Amino acid sequence: MDDRAATTLQFGGLDELLGYRIRRAQGAMHRDYMAAVTGLKLTQKQTAVLWLVEANPGVGQGEVGAALGMDRATMMTLVHRLEERGLVARRRSRSDARRRELHSTEAGARLLARARRRIAVHEQRMREKLSDSEFRTLCSLLRRLAG
Amino acid sequence: MDDRAATTLQFGGLDELLGYRIRRAQGAMHRDYMAAVTGLKLTQKQTAVLWLVEANPGVGQGEVGAALGMDRATMMTLVHRLEERGLVARRRSRSDARRRELHSTEAGARLLARARRRIAVHEQRMREKLSDSEFRTLCSLLRRLAG
DNA sequence: TATTGTTATACTCTATAACTATA
DNA sequence: TATAGTTATAGAGTATAACAATA
Numbered sequence: 001m002d003d004r005a006a007t008t009l010q011f012g013g014l015d016e017l018l019g020y021r022i023r024r025a026q027g028a029m030h031r032d033y034m035a036a037v038t039g040l041k042l043t044q045k046q047t048a049v050l051w052l053v054e055a056n057p058g059v060g061q062g063e064v065g066a067a068l069g070m071d072r073a074t075m076m077t078l079v080h081r082l083e084e085r086g087l088v089a090r091r092r093s094r095s096d097a098r099r100r101e102l103h104s105t106e107a108g109a110r111l112l113a114r115a116r117r118r119i120a121v122h123e124q125r126m127r128e129k130l131s132d133s134e135f136r137t138l139c140s141l142l143r144r145l146a147g
Numbered sequence: 148m149d150d151r152a153a154t155t156l157q158f159g160g161l162d163e164l165l166g167y168r169i170r171r172a173q174g175a176m177h178r179d180y181m182a183a184v185t186g187l188k189l190t191q192k193q194t195a196v197l198w199l200v201e202a203n204p205g206v207g208q209g210e211v212g213a214a215l216g217m218d219r220a221t222m223m224t225l226v227h228r229l230e231e232r233g234l235v236a237r238r239r240s241r242s243d244a245r246r247r248e249l250h251s252t253e254a255g256a257r258l259l260a261r262a263r264r265r266i267a268v269h270e271q272r273m274r275e276k277l278s279d280s281e282f283r284t285l286c287s288l289l290r291r292l293a294g
Numbered sequence: 295t296a297t298t299g300t301t302a303t304a305c306t307c308t309a310t311a312a313c314t315a316t317a
Numbered sequence: 318t319a320t321a322g323t324t325a326t327a328g329a330g331t332a333t334a335a336c337a338a339t340a
Contacts, residue, residue: 012202025289026173027216055159069174098321133169141285245298
């Protein structure tokens with residue numbers, strides 16, 4: 001018999017903080033995401049980079065980083081790993097030699113296609129927790145918060 | 148002159164994913180949080196642990212981890228660091244020697260009090276982006292998503 | 295056998311600072 | 318001078334597996 005296990009945990013207001021609520025929701029999304037893409041070895045961030053590179057062939061490394069809220073050094077780590085795995089290619093820009101243009105490789109495109117199908121299932125599973133209208137409201141509020 | 152910089156980045160649907168929207172919002176919250184608690188050396192997670200320990204003196208390490216969505220090993224890393232810094236104390240439970248009861252130290256309580264004041268400002272700043280009613284809606288939807 | 299904590303290990307994200315090359 | 322990328326370094330969160338102690 002354990003008194004403590006039976007006792008409800010007091011949150012002392014922690015669970016009323018926006019920061020806490022978002023962190024928990026992101027944690028739940030992350031775990032479901034990881035389960036959904038098992039075996040593909042693609043994190044949320046890596047997928048986002050691949051996704052943007054495929055949608056914007058030749059996009060600058062820094063632009064992708066800025067779009068995803070990462071600084072240059074963080075972006076380097078990510079792109080370096082993707083390049084090592086042959087999922088993206090880096091090319092020097094002809095118009096500005098400082099730039100590195102990112103391109104999706106065939107392997108990258110194939111892997112992204114597989115990931116997309118898995119993510120669709122994952123998104124569907126999470127969205128089922130809300131109505132369509134609630135989903136739109138949530139997205140809109142999250143966008144305002146991030147902006 | 149750079150064509151690319153002038154061109155709007157195509158998101159190709161990425162920004163319509165719930166996973167993406169939450170990640171971006173969490174990123175924004177995290178950056179604002181870190182700016183708010185500058186100098187205290189307390190991450191969101193560390194603060195959450197301190198907060199729960201203070202609200203539940205003698206709480207089990209595993210319970211805190213479960214409440215925050217962390218597994219035992221992850222929790223160990225966190226508690227270990229807090230203990231090293233003298234912010235929490237670990238004691239063997241008398242009723243169940245497997246358990247470790249967590250207690251806040253004076254230094255931990257003092258630091259948490261300072262953090263709380265900073266976090267209140269941070270929360271206020273972020274909440275200003277929404278109306279009161281929107282804030283409540285957002286919290287409720289996030290809770291559903293995490294549950 | 296099941297549970298709690300622990301350790302070792304590994305990977306990812308994150309950022310700062312200093313550096314190179316280019317504009 | 319300013320910008321884009323790079324490298325080195327460091328801290329933090331995350332999880333898996335194997336292990337010890339205890340129930």
